[in-house]
Each structure stands twice: as C-alpha cells, then as structure tokens.
Amino acid sequence: MLWIGDDWAEDHHDVEVQDDTGRKLAAARLPEGVEGIAKLHALIARHGGEDLDAADVVIGIETDRGAWVQALTAAGYQVYAINPRQAARFKERYATSGAKSDRGDAHALADMVRIDRDQLRPIAGDSDQAQAVKVVARAHQTLIWERTRTFQRMRASLREYYPAALNAYADLTLTSTDALELLIKAPTPQTGARLTRTQITSVLARHGRRHRDSKTNTIQTALREQHLTLSEPVTAAYAATVVAHARVLVALNEQIDAMEAQVKAHFLAHPDAEIYLSMPGIAEITGARVLAEFGDDPARYASAKARKNYAGTSPITRASGKTRTVQARFVRNNRLADALQRQAFCALRSSPGARRYYDKQRTRDLDYNPALRQVGNRLVGILHGCLRTRTFYDEATAWAHHAQLKPASA
Structure with a gap:
C-alpha cells in the first residue's frame, strides 16, 4: 500500500508518499488543478507499480470539500479528512517547539493515516444531491x-x-x-x-x-x-x-x-426529504441543514449511537481515578447542533411524545438547555431508524416506551 500526506494550500499541494514501513518514497509540491492531479497520479503509478489497486492508496488531507478532494475519491483512493486539531496534536510527537513547514505537515499527515487510520473517519460517499x-x-x-x-x-x-x-x-x-x-x-x-x-x-x-x-x-x-x-x-x-x-x-x-x-x-429534490419532513419540528430549512451536515451516505453511521456522537447531542464521560463526570459535548459540528436544537424546540409543540420526554428530563432537575439537548438526542436516534428502514416518522412508534410518562405539572 501507499500512504500519502497532502498538505493543501490555495494554489498548491505538498505531498509525501510512504510505504508500509514509513519510509519516504517521494515528496513533491504539486500545483492546484488538473495539472496537479495528473502529476499526483503519475507519482503514485511510479512508486506503486502497474499492479497497484487504487483502493491501496490511502491519502490524508485536512479538508473534505473541493474539486481536488472529489478528484481523489473519483480515482478510487481511500481519502481521510483529518480534523486540523487532530493533526496539530499528532504533530506534537515530533517536536514541541512549534516549528512548522508544509513539507513537515505532509509528512505528519502521511504518518497519521498509516499509523492511526482506524481512528480516523473516511470521507463520506455523499450523493451529488446531498452535496x-x-x-x-x-x-x-x-x-x-x-x-x-x-x-x-x-x-x-x-x-x-x-x-x-x-x-x-x-x-x-x-x-x-x-x-x-x-x-x-x-x-x-x-x-x-x-x-x-x-x-x-x-x-x-x-x-x-x-x-x-x-x-x-x-x-x-x-x-x-x-x-x-x-x-x-x-x-x-x-x-x-x-x-x-x-x-x-x-x-x-x-x-x-x-x-x-x-x-x-435542492432539499425537496432529495429522495430523503420526505422522511426528514415527517419528523416533528422539521420544515424545509431545518431539514436541509440537518441533511446537509449528516449527509446521505448509508454506510457512514454504523449505529444510532454513531450518528448521535457525530451530532454532538450524546454526552461524554470523563473518568480518572475515583472521579467520574458526564458532560455535554462542546467540540462538535456547530451548524448541525444549531439545527438540531431548533428542531427539538419546535418538536415540543408538535409532538406530545417529545413534550413528555422533555418534562421527564425536567423532573430530573435538568435545566432547560440540557433537557432540550436530551430531546434532540432522542430525535437523532429516531431519525437514524427512519432513514435506515426507509419509513416515515410515527408518533406512537417513536415514543411507545414513554407513553405512560406524566408531565412535570401533573
């Protein structure tokens, strides 16, 4: 396999190619655009040989958007969009002085996909409509x-x-x-x-x-x-x-x-639009924002928990020694979090089940925002089930095990 780190800039890309042992095979600065992509393909062919399959090329880059990324995925390469914060922490293993170079960043990205690929998220295969x-x-x-x-x-x-x-x-x-x-x-x-x-x-x-x-x-x-x-x-x-x-x-x-x-x-033209619109608290704009951030790759979220974690609605646990705390996720997709918070708020008026669930959280002495976040977390799980089974939201089915809950005021 070939492992490639791609440090991108506005008009060029610094890349490094490594083999399975981490040995540097090549490093180059490629121009942005068709010429640069052609040179990257030639570089891969030169060091991978004619028998190398495109799926055996793994590329790490700090973005998931743009024509360059689309060209890499279209070629069949495995592309991982690495969060810049993750990359910055990874680079600290090389030096703590703060020194930085584009070639050094490309080297770190290549190492990162080679060593920690199982901990990274590949670029989702979203449809053109979702994009x-x-x-x-x-x-x-x-x-x-x-x-x-x-x-x-x-x-x-x-x-x-x-x-x-x-x-x-x-x-x-x-x-x-x-x-x-x-x-x-x-x-x-x-x-x-x-x-x-x-x-x-x-x-x-x-x-x-x-x-x-x-x-x-x-x-x-x-x-x-x-x-x-x-x-x-x-x-x-x-x-x-x-x-x-x-x-x-x-x-x-x-x-x-x-x-x-x-x-x-664009949202109404998407085949998932009807499922999103069947959810409580979602209209065209909110539905478009949620779809945009979740994407429509059916293999992206292995479970409802994975979707909740990406949404930032599920809590995180911090445990050390005898100390254990459960906290809200603050490092998250803020656009998605904003849309889900709006959906949860609107759902309180349109869904009796969501209202009962909210009232239950309030009886546990949760404040307004944490209780609303719990409603949003539940709605994300329901949405995942609807998308997986290709069914519309049903109030009775979604809240069946909460049907006997009493409102806080009762």
Missing part, C-alpha cells in the same frame, strides 16, 4: 450569521448617538427592510424628527405591513422624543456609518431570501 444541499444550506446560514454580525455593529453605533431609532423601530425589528429603508432616509435625530406620517406610511405600505396607522404613530412619537445629542460633525460621522451598515443589511436580506428559495428547491 448540493450542503452548499446552499451552509451559504444560507452563513448569510444569516453575517446579517446578525452587521446588525450588532449598526446597533452599537445607534446606541451611541441615536437611541430613539432603536425604540422607534422595535416593533418592525431593525433588520427588516422597511425599518432599514426608514433609517437610511433619516439617519440622524434631526432628520428622523422631521419624517412625516405620509413618508412613514408609504414605506410600511410598500412592504405590506398591517396596522400601519398605529405603527406610524408609534414610530413618529418615538423619533420626536427629546434626548441627548452629540455635536453635528460626530453625528454626521455616525450617520454615515449606520447608513453603510443599513445598505449592507438590505442587500443581505435580498440574498438571504433568494438563497432560501435555493435551499428549499
């Missing part, structure tokens, strides 16, 4: 996170010079496009106080707001209240900053809506 769902679902969530960060920056500026705007647009939510349009139109306390009822109402009407008269009164009253002011140059500087952030938020709102449509379209 498409992953791309759009992650992009959609990233845009939402970016909107939140931009809003927090804008809100911090408003608190400094124009707190009345925070009160005036509270009912609309300041990330909504109509509130942002009004803020762009009147970004200072002076211009805000001069906004007329007609101007405010026309913006609200254009965005389909109901109860426009009462909302207009609330906005106009809040903008005309007396408050402390800053000097004119400082106010103008803050106003320019807020307008810039507001325009970015308007663009983000537009792109989030467009990407949401893409997420739904």
Whole structure:
C-alpha cells in the first residue's frame, strides 16, 4: 500500500508518499488543478507499480470539500479528512517547539493515516444531491450569521448617538427592510424628527405591513422624543456609518431570501426529504441543514449511537481515578447542533411524545438547555431508524416506551 500526506494550500499541494514501513518514497509540491492531479497520479503509478489497486492508496488531507478532494475519491483512493486539531496534536510527537513547514505537515499527515487510520473517519460517499444541499444550506446560514454580525455593529453605533431609532423601530425589528429603508432616509435625530406620517406610511405600505396607522404613530412619537445629542460633525460621522451598515443589511436580506428559495428547491429534490419532513419540528430549512451536515451516505453511521456522537447531542464521560463526570459535548459540528436544537424546540409543540420526554428530563432537575439537548438526542436516534428502514416518522412508534410518562405539572 501507499500512504500519502497532502498538505493543501490555495494554489498548491505538498505531498509525501510512504510505504508500509514509513519510509519516504517521494515528496513533491504539486500545483492546484488538473495539472496537479495528473502529476499526483503519475507519482503514485511510479512508486506503486502497474499492479497497484487504487483502493491501496490511502491519502490524508485536512479538508473534505473541493474539486481536488472529489478528484481523489473519483480515482478510487481511500481519502481521510483529518480534523486540523487532530493533526496539530499528532504533530506534537515530533517536536514541541512549534516549528512548522508544509513539507513537515505532509509528512505528519502521511504518518497519521498509516499509523492511526482506524481512528480516523473516511470521507463520506455523499450523493451529488446531498452535496448540493450542503452548499446552499451552509451559504444560507452563513448569510444569516453575517446579517446578525452587521446588525450588532449598526446597533452599537445607534446606541451611541441615536437611541430613539432603536425604540422607534422595535416593533418592525431593525433588520427588516422597511425599518432599514426608514433609517437610511433619516439617519440622524434631526432628520428622523422631521419624517412625516405620509413618508412613514408609504414605506410600511410598500412592504405590506398591517396596522400601519398605529405603527406610524408609534414610530413618529418615538423619533420626536427629546434626548441627548452629540455635536453635528460626530453625528454626521455616525450617520454615515449606520447608513453603510443599513445598505449592507438590505442587500443581505435580498440574498438571504433568494438563497432560501435555493435551499428549499435542492432539499425537496432529495429522495430523503420526505422522511426528514415527517419528523416533528422539521420544515424545509431545518431539514436541509440537518441533511446537509449528516449527509446521505448509508454506510457512514454504523449505529444510532454513531450518528448521535457525530451530532454532538450524546454526552461524554470523563473518568480518572475515583472521579467520574458526564458532560455535554462542546467540540462538535456547530451548524448541525444549531439545527438540531431548533428542531427539538419546535418538536415540543408538535409532538406530545417529545413534550413528555422533555418534562421527564425536567423532573430530573435538568435545566432547560440540557433537557432540550436530551430531546434532540432522542430525535437523532429516531431519525437514524427512519432513514435506515426507509419509513416515515410515527408518533406512537417513536415514543411507545414513554407513553405512560406524566408531565412535570401533573
């Protein structure tokens, strides 16, 4: 067999080829793209011989995405996506000085797949449809996170010079496009106080707001209240900053809506979509995020426990001597954890079984988040069973052994 470490960069790959004994057969820097892949194939052929099977080539690389990785898996090689934290800890056996080089990283990755392959996770064989769902679902969530960060920056500026705007647009939510349009139109306390009822109402009407008269009164009253002011140059500087952030938020709102449509379209085209949608607490967006992070390789999770461990919903045990503690997993896929937490919360209202199970956890003196995490952990196990048997969720079957549980309030 051949063991290869691939330390990738934006425009090149440093690779090292080893034999079964760990002897270095070759090291090279390959360009990114078709030329680099062709040179890698030639390197493997040169040192593996004509009789070498593609499955006898094992490659370790610190990513699971991109055209390069897809080309490696398409060639039939065994590819292991190594977590950078795992790789960093592995490299400490060579030196603790912190010295680093690309060639050294490639050597460590080759050693890692040769020595610890049984402890690593191979790249999942997800379908093209699942990969498409992953791309759009992650992009959609990233845009939402970016909107939140931009809003927090804008809100911090408003608190400094124009707190009345925070009160005036509270009912609309300041990330909504109509509130942002009004803020762009009147970004200072002076211009805000001069906004007329007609101007405010026309913006609200254009965005389909109901109860426009009462909302207009609330906005106009809040903008005309007396408050402390800053000097004119400082106010103008803050106003320019807020307008810039507001325009970015308007663009983000537009792109989030467009990407949401893409997420739904790709998700609904996937053959597993109906099973995901049968689960309590899951709609198109949450279902797309869960599918994107779990993937659809039927051989990826050997058991429900393996899926729960990957999801980060199952607890971990730390035991040393006479000390033994059970703790939540904090090193996990945060995108998946966020989606499962949202599903568990929504399931409390749509699934009587999930609600009874949650109430049971609360009677054990668990706080809100740990109890909700237990509900999510149970739902992951149910989802695994549904996907494995290709059946839809059934409330009675899923919670049969919890049917006699009494709510905490009973």
